[in-house]
Amino acid sequence: KNEVEQSPQNLTAQEGEFITINCSYSVGISALHWLQQHPGGGIVSLFMLSSGKKKHGRLIATINIQEKHSSLHITASHPRDSAVYICAVTGGSQGNLIFGKGTKLSVKP
Amino acid sequence: NAGVTQTPKFRVLKTGQSMTLLCAQDMNHEYMYWYRQDPGMGLRLIHYSVGEGTTAKGEVPDGYNVSRLKKQNFLLGLESAAPSQTSVYFCASSTRPGQGTQPQHFGDGTRLSIL
Numbered sequence: 047k048n049e050v051e052q053s054p055q056n057l058t059a060q061e062g063e064f065i066t067i068n069c070s071y072s073v074g075i076s077a078l079h080w081l082q083q084h085p086g087g088g089i090v091s092l093f094m095l096s097s098g099k100k101k102h103g104r105l106i107a108t109i110n111i112q113e114k115h116s117s118l119h120i121t122a123s124h125p126r127d128s129a130v131y132i133c134a135v136t137g138g139s140q141g142n143l144i145f146g147k148g149t150k151l152s153v154k155p
Numbered sequence: 156n157a158g159v160t161q162t163p164k165f166r167v168l169k170t171g172q173s174m175t176l177l178c179a180q181d182m183n184h185e186y187m188y189w190y191r192q193d194p195g196m197g198l199r200l201i202h203y204s205v206g207e208g209t210t211a212k213g214e215v216p217d218g219y220n221v222s223r224l225k226k227q228n229f230l231l232g233l234e235s236a237a238p239s240q241t242s243v244y245f246c247a248s249s250t251r252p253g254q255g256t257q258p259q260h261f262g263d264g265t266r267l268s269i270l
Contacts, residue, residue: 050197079258088263089245132197140205141186141249142213143259145197 049073052133052146059153065120067149069133072114079143080107080118081132089132092118123153157181161246161262168236168269176231176265178246185251187229188213188259189221191242198245204229205251236269243267 051070059065069078080093093100093107095116100107104123109116120127130150134143159180168174178187185206190198200213204223218240220232229248233240243266247259 048197081261089247089261091258091260094258134198140203140211141251141259142188142200142203143190143198143247145190145199147195147197 050146056150061155063123065123067118069116071135075135075137077136078116079134083130125153128152159260159262161265165266172236178229180248184248186249188247189231190245238269241269
C-alpha cells in the first residue's frame with residue numbers, strides 16, 4: 047500500500063465547477079504539501095500545511111491530522127487550472143517528500 | 156532570482172554512456188534532493204544532501220552517484236546509462252526541516268531518454 051494515496055486519479059470538470067481532490071496518508075508527518083505540475087512543466091508548490099486550512103485565491107487546502115486526510119479545493123474552476131495536482135508529505139529528519147501519484151485535472155471551457 | 160536551475164533540460168543517451176545532471180540553487184538552501192518521475196508512479200527520491208560535502212541514498216539510488224562539493228550545486232551522475240533510467244529528473248532544495256514553514260523549491264526538470 048502506498049504511503050500517500052490520492053483520489054481521483056483523473057478528473058474532468060466544466061469551467062466554473064467546484065473541484066475537490068483528496069489525499070490520505072499512512073505515516074506520521076510534519077507537513078503536507080500540495081504541488082501543481084503543468085504538462086511538460088516544472089513543479090510548483092501551492093501549499094504547505096500542518097494543521098487547519100489555508101487559502102490562496104481560488105484554492106483552498108485543508109488537513110485533518112487525526113484522520114490523516116487532506117483536501118484541495120478549487121472554486122470557480124478555469125481551463126488554466128488544468129494540471130496534475132500532487133499531494134506529498136514530509137516526515138523524516140532528512141526532509142524529503144513522499145509523493146502521491148497525482149491527480150490529472152482537465153477543466154473544459 | 157533564478158531559484159533552482161537544472162541543466163540540461165533534455166538529453167538522449169545511448170546505453171552505456173555516462174553523463175552528469177547539474178542542479179544549482181541561489182537561495183542558500185542547506186538541503187537538496189534528486190527525484191525521478193515515471194509514468195503511473197509518484198516522484199521517488201534518488202539521493203539527497205543535507206549540506207555541503209554530504210550525500211545520502213534515497214529510495215532508488217542504484218545506478219546513480221551524486222556529489223555536493225559546493226553548497227549551491229548538487230550533481231547527479233549516471234556512470235553507465237541503462238534504458239530503465241529513462242525518466243524525468245527533478246532537483247529540489249529547501250531550508251533545514253524545522254526551520255519554519257518553508258516548502259521545497261523545484262527545478263523545471265531534465266527529460267532523459269536512454270536508447
